[in-house]
Amino acid sequence: MNTTISFKILILLLSAVFISNTGQAQLESRAYFEQVRPRFEGKLAYETVALLEQYWRIAGNTGFDTAVYFIAAELEKAGYELENNANSSSPLTYKIEKRPMNRPTWEPVQAALWLEGEPSPLLESESNRNMTYMYSSSTPAEGVEAEVVYIQNQSDLKDLNLVGKILFSDSLGYRSLQKGLESGAIGILTYDMPAYLKPEINQNSIQFRGLRYDPGRPIWALALSWQAKEKIKKALTKGPLRVKVNVQTKIYDSEELTILAQVKGGKHPKESLVFSAHIQEPGANDNASGVGVQLEMAKLTAELLHSGELELDRTLTFLWGDEIVSTRRYVEERGNREADMLWGISLDMVGENTELTGGSFLIEKMPDPSAIWTRGKDQHSEWGGRPLSVEEMKPHYLNDFILHVFQEQGKFANWEVNTNPFEGGSDHTPFLAANIPGLLLWHFTDQFYHTDQDRLDKVSVETMKNVGTAALVAAYILLNGDQETACSLGELISESAMQRLETEFLLSQSVIQEGGETDQEVLILKTWLDWYLSSLESVKHLGDCESIEDQKSKLIYFATELVSNLEKI
Template identity: 50%
Template sequence: MKRTLILFLGITLSVFQANAQQLDSFIEDYYTMADAEFNQESAFETVDYVQQYWRLAGNEGFNNSIYHVVEKLKNAGYVLEENAKATDRLTYRIEKRPMSRPTWEPVSGSLKIGNKELLNLKTNFNMIASYSYSTGGEKEYEVVYVEKVSAESLDGMDLKGKVVMTEGSPGRTFNEAVKKHGAAGVITYGLPAYNQPEKHQNSISFTGISNDEEAKAFGVLLSYKAHEILKKTVLAGQTKVKINLETKIYESEELTLVAEVKGSALPNERFVFSAHVQEPGANDNATGVGALGEVASSTARLLKAGKVNPARTITYLFGDEIVSTRRYVQEDAERAKGIKWGMSLDMVGENTAITGGSFLIEKMPDPGAIWTRGKEKHSEWGGRPLKKEQLKPHYFNDLTIGVFDMIGERKNWEVNYNPFEGGSDHTPFLQANIPGLLLWHFTDQFYHTDQDRIDKVSPVTLKNVGIGAMIISFALTENNDRLAHVMLSEASMAATMRLQAELKLSQEALANGGDLAEQKDIINTWADYYRDVFNATLDIEPKGMAAFKENLQATQDALMGYRNMIMGQLK
């Protein structure tokens, strides 16, 4: 039976490869153009500019970052949409909307014990919880340490005008200590294990408190080192600290930058990129802004040179994470019908020799997000098991993995993928049943901390991610007659390799006492998933549809035959 299975696999692979071009040859010209055109130093310069600011929607740093990208796009040939002629294919607009609450930004800050400074905003970029108010100069406060803050733990305490110190959420502590008990502010510490706080003792993870216009209170966030010193000092009886915070809270408007390369033949069909501007880090997410700004600029230069000619529109979004992307997907039902693919660039420039982890492609939900085994592995950010009805079968996963695997091989660059976890700009696409993927890095030991600065960013990585994003957008928007055949071929190869891998894992599970019905369910789910992936290639609407459908049916028949053969091996 083993020889029969091997023979069948060989026949199956030959069917999969018939009448289809392999991905590498299909994207070779795109790779050459993107690799030559993408300016990694320009992308890095944008990252460096953006990362200097503590960015929140509506604040000065956020808005300056938007306008910095605008200047870059204008230099590449993009025209303000309201001034554009009908023949202009490169346009941009800045959408402005009122905000439901004021924006916020830090100006300066320090925390002292006596005359000894524990923290300063200049070197501890995240020390002030967002929406903290100014102290009105340096003031002395009594610190009350509470090991665990709850409604009961603070009952009976006189906290008026004092500062509560604890380990845990500043928001929850703020609500109990300030809003219910009249404290002047809170001092908190909390970093997850993947930040390695005992190694990076000056790291502070950014977070915020509610905007309390009546109390006008504050939150100070501690590093591991500052927490150890302050806790020891307070418990020893020296409970006075000096705090000096200056912040700005003001009315503003939310900006979203929308740039487009208008499609020549199918302008209402779109590939949409998104990169969020807010968050104070360099890798998170000044790198997404820098990489996408250069993707848009490089694409414009290639278009003007006559080297690419997208039939479909390519859209580039820069704004507030999830908010801007969700709005773009939801606010115009007709436009949403034409969004065929979405891709988020979030944390895409890591120098992994410093930050750790690797480049990752977060896949659309596939069975690996139900049964996470073998090469499937969640990041330390974490994910929950999905259900079958949440799967999103599509060729987008295998196309993206195939493109980046090729770049990884040529650039000697590590490329990995992870099951769906959510939490970034790809989720609004998926929630609208639009194929959506995330390009990112993890584990990053400096994630969400003020050690996420420009020295952790790699221009080479920015380019590797940028050219992969460009290649994928060109492949899907130029409407090449070979595209559907290439996608079917790539998905077919991926399906065969996946079923092979799952067979081995299921056999190992059964040898260790696993349930036969469950193992058959896993194999069946993967086979059904890839059958639907094959069907998704029809949305490319290839020429010669009748012949393509015959090839599609033969491919599906081969897959189902291979699935049945595998089922016979499970005992």
């Protein structure tokens, strides 16, 4: 009781000191919101999704390249000049980088699966575009007919006669079943749908799968929907089952394209913020939505510059390419780039109609202590993430700043904005690997993630407007950031730090009262303190702010009092 009372008194005493008005940051965001909100319509974003979702896109194939040249045409309409044709003073430029690929590209043509005696296909690519494994080879043009062998475990691959058979399993993955091909099997049927995709509800969904390309060993494989899997299992209970399979794909040499657009800064052109959206993958939300939102962001930025309503001190770069590969290369080649990267932001799955897809909009944070101790309101998505170590932390103001701006848009548009601890797996990871502050804008859990039901009808124009608007406003604030911005960020980070320390104190207090170790809970609190002290320090690159050191001292005092309270429990 005494600990709780003393904590409440401490909060009351310090709230007047810490909870300050982040006035300048709000004034800056308000002006930019007034510029962007009426103009970001989501129309170009939606048109982009409608085009791209027609294609199964991987680097070098028809759909991927169609996307690149569509982006280029829209950039030119907006006033971006091809870099080779532009002069050094041109503020808006773009370029397409071309590179040889270390393997051919691939695209599906058509596929179908029939059960013997059935007049209609059990599955066909017109309705299940993801049924063909990525990099699957073709069957003969007339297809193949063979008996299906059900593989329940690894021993079946040794004990059963597999010669000339088609392997089917709903318990082993493709890699395990490959051993059966060495024993004479001619193809593979698999079923593997995570529970979060709700396969017993979405019975016709298929999540896309891929196999390793081996030119000397052509292989075909099909992924099954829940409904198809159940029909095959039922048929097998009645005796031997034969099926016919026809798979047609294209595998051919190509080149990898990356497209970059740049808005050159006026005062500090060699400092930049980079937005990255990957083109590949076959879905509408994943990631035609990211491509489209980023394209409309680039178009609107050009319009605001042309009208004289916007000036940018630092350089803004938009990158579209192959997921992680293109961004990592861009980061690794930064010595050859004109502008150094101060921030990197990935747009991935940013268009969900969450009433249909489920989940919510998420900001995946840079590694902070919630990725070490995930508790309270901090929760991982269904994607999941491993626990990080203290040494893997990336303290920076970007987490709280981006959340602050997106919450402003959320409040304005009645739009839900949440966060998740760092998990990885998208274009923010190359930035972080190079110690460039970076985070991910995305949605999860999406019950149609990576399935052939991730189509245009699951995309929301309103969601894309919200993401694009908030992302641009955040970018403009950072790109024009100065000493006043640094001081405002210091106030924002100080307030966020106090709120976090209070939250962690209450969680730790409950743990200790239930028998948990005090030393561990003190460590958690001290780790958050260290993270926020470093985050406060990080604002200084925008300008010297005298209040930062005072804010750090007050945070240390506050955290020391909280630790003292914990140790008295």
